[in-house]
Amino acid sequence: MDEALTPLDCLLPSGNQKICLILLNQPIDKNYLDILWKKALLKACADGAANHLHNITAGCRDSFLPNYISGDFDSITAEVKAFYADKGCKLMETADQDFTDFTKCLSIMLGQIQQQQLQVDAIVTLGGLAGRLDQTMASIETLHHALNMTTLPVIIIQETSLAMLLRPGSHTLEVNTGLEGEWCSLIPVGGPCQTCTSGLKWNLDNQVLQFGKLVSTSNTYEPQPPGEPRKPVTITTDQPLLWSMGVRKL
Numbered sequence: 001m002d003e004a005l006t007p008l009d010c011l012l013p014s015g016n017q018k019i020c021l022i023l024l025n026q027p028i029d030k031n032y033l034d035i036l037w038k039k040a041l042l043k044a045c046a047d048g049a050a051n052h053l054h055n056i057t058a059g060c061r062d063s064f065l066p067n068y069i070s071g072d073f074d075s076i077t078a079e080v081k082a083f084y085a086d087k088g089c090k091l092m093e094t095a096d097q098d099f100t101d102f103t104k105c106l107s108i109m110l111g112q113i114q115q116q117q118l119q120v121d122a123i124v125t126l127g128g129l130a131g132r133l134d135q136t137m138a139s140i141e142t143l144h145h146a147l148n149m150t151t152l153p154v155i156i157i158q159e160t161s162l163a164m165l166l167r168p169g170s171h172t173l174e175v176n177t178g179l180e181g182e183w184c185s186l187i188p189v190g191g192p193c194q195t196c197t198s199g200l201k202w203n204l205d206n207q208v209l210q211f212g213k214l215v216s217t218s219n220t221y222e223p224q225p226p227g228e229p230r231k232p233v234t235i236t237t238d239q240p241l242l243w244s245m246g247v248r249k250l
């Protein structure tokens with residue numbers, strides 16, 4: 001399968017991707033929130049994310065009401081829960097302790113997209129890449145579940161990092177929005193990945209990426225002559241491969 005995507009289109013105010021937004025239990029960047037919220041067809045909070053949303057939108061909370069808040073509700077405060085319930089936001093308790101609140105929130109969102117027959121280009125998640133290490137690793141694991149749950153790209157953004165899992169096949173990533181940071185990486189989180197790339201400073205030519213052997217961190221884009229646009233990055237992999245890239249602070 002050949003997939004084309006501009007990962008940072010979602011953060012461009014002028015970007016044309018249609019998205020749905022999931023907030024996780026991490027500090028929220030208000031600049032990111034403002035841009036993503038306007039575009040999102042559905043918005044959701046996973047449990048304690050609602051506390052952050054409530055806090056960061058003080059003074060304008062009614063303009064930032066999520067469609068639903070889901071989770072095992074061990075983190076959302078009673079005050080925040082009551083606030084959003086009173087405003088008519090759906091509270092969906094997902095008590096299951098075998099999947100994270102992120103995975104369960106994503107599963108609900110995909111159900112809603114299908115039920116409402118929404119045309120969506122990507123699911124964007126804010127949070128999930130910092131705070132507790134086990135939760136960060138779980139976020140990457142959720143991306144693995146997502147490959148079996150949807151054909152939509154699931155993009156996680158927090159602070160100056162973006163992460164997404166490339167499914168086996170060929171991908172073309174446009175990296176010329178102006179929001180890209182310097183670094184990018186290909187990390188074989190689920191197991192060895194035979195990989196070919198172009199458009200990077202350190203390309204791979206059918207090499208196997210594998211922990212303990214070769215991992216492509218601190219990579220960057222192929223330098224272009226002055227005035228020429230940056231070329232897309234192409235990646236072919238035989239197994240799910242984590243792409244991550246720097247995001248310039250807005």
Ligand SMILES: Cc1ncc(C[n+]2csc(CCOP(=O)(O)OP(=O)(O)O)c2C)c(N)n1
Nearest residue numbers: 047071072074075096097098099100101102
């Ligand atoms: C083998 C195994 N290890 C650990 C767990 C525990 N576990 C996995 S996901 C999950 C729910 C986590 O919920 P979430 O709200 O995402 O994280 P929290 O902040 O509660 O840690 C739990 C308790 C399990 N069910 N199975």
Ligand SMILES: O=c1ccn([C@@H]2O[C@H](COP(=O)(O)O)[C@@H](O)[C@H]2O)c(=O)[nH]1
Nearest residue numbers: 024025047048075101102128131132135
């Ligand atoms: O340090 C953290 C803590 C949480 N997350 C993500 O947020 C959701 C919801 O968290 P709760 O603690 O249940 O409110 C969790 O499933 C993680 O995906 C995180 O990324 N980092």
